[in-house]
Amino acid sequence: MAPRLCVVTSRRRLGLSCSDLIRRIAWLASAGVDLVQIRERDLPDRELTALVRDAVAATRAAPAQVVVNDRFDIAMAADAAGVHLREDSVSIDRVRSIAPREFLIGCSVHDIDRARVLSACDYLLFGTVFPSSGKPAGHPIAGLEMLRAVCAAARRPVLAIGGVHAGNARAAMRGGAAGVAAIESLLSVTSAQQAQDTVAAFRAASAEVNREG
Numbered sequence: 001m002a003p004r005l006c007v008v009t010s011r012r013r014l015g016l017s018c019s020d021l022i023r024r025i026a027w028l029a030s031a032g033v034d035l036v037q038i039r040e041r042d043l044p045d046r047e048l049t050a051l052v053r054d055a056v057a058a059t060r061a062a063p064a065q066v067v068v069n070d071r072f073d074i075a076m077a078a079d080a081a082g083v084h085l086r087e088d089s090v091s092i093d094r095v096r097s098i099a100p101r102e103f104l105i106g107c108s109v110h111d112i113d114r115a116r117v118l119s120a121c122d123y124l125l126f127g128t129v130f131p132s133s134g135k136p137a138g139h140p141i142a143g144l145e146m147l148r149a150v151c152a153a154a155r156r157p158v159l160a161i162g163g164v165h166a167g168n169a170r171a172a173m174r175g176g177a178a179g180v181a182a183i184e185s186l187l188s189v190t191s192a193q194q195a196q197d198t199v200a201a202f203r204a205a206s207a208e209v210n211r212e213g
Helices: 018-031 045-058 072-077 092-098 112-117 143-153 166-174 192-212
Strands: 005-008 035-038 065-069 082-085 104-109 123-126 158-160 179-182
Touching (some): 005 192, 018 035, 018 192, 035 045, 065 072, 072 082, 143 158
Parallel strands (some): 005 179, 035 065, 065 082, 082 104
């Protein structure tokens, strides 16, 4: 089953230490997040590997899976569940030829053509769907119309990302997204209870769309 709710990390954006980040990952995993994408491009290899191992340990008691942005080698070394590939990353076929059978592979897409041809991965991540404080002024926004087109063309489940929060997640899923991914609206939680409440709000949005049919 495709992930429905993914948290993408960005500790510098939120001013978090690595230990703070791991604490919030643990809260969110316990609350029901499906997928944790470690995206910390500034960290040296040794520190990134340690962070991924800590994230795997922090989510071990929960169903959440940990994937590593771009770094297939570190994902394997740290015993992560998978890797999330950027458009300029190593090829999916290369990863499949080396990785264990159950290894999870996600791919970023930004247009219909790429969404249409990608079939060897497990899920796609498409954005930026909504205006996002994490993007510079003038950054192009794909919008819901493009999301619908990408979801219709895609051969794999699509997660919407970019400015996503519980209030607009319904619109993304009504547009055909299998789920959503978020940074700030999830990682800004400051307690286990707030993590529970936030994830519950996302889950309620998903349940509402499923009831609609």
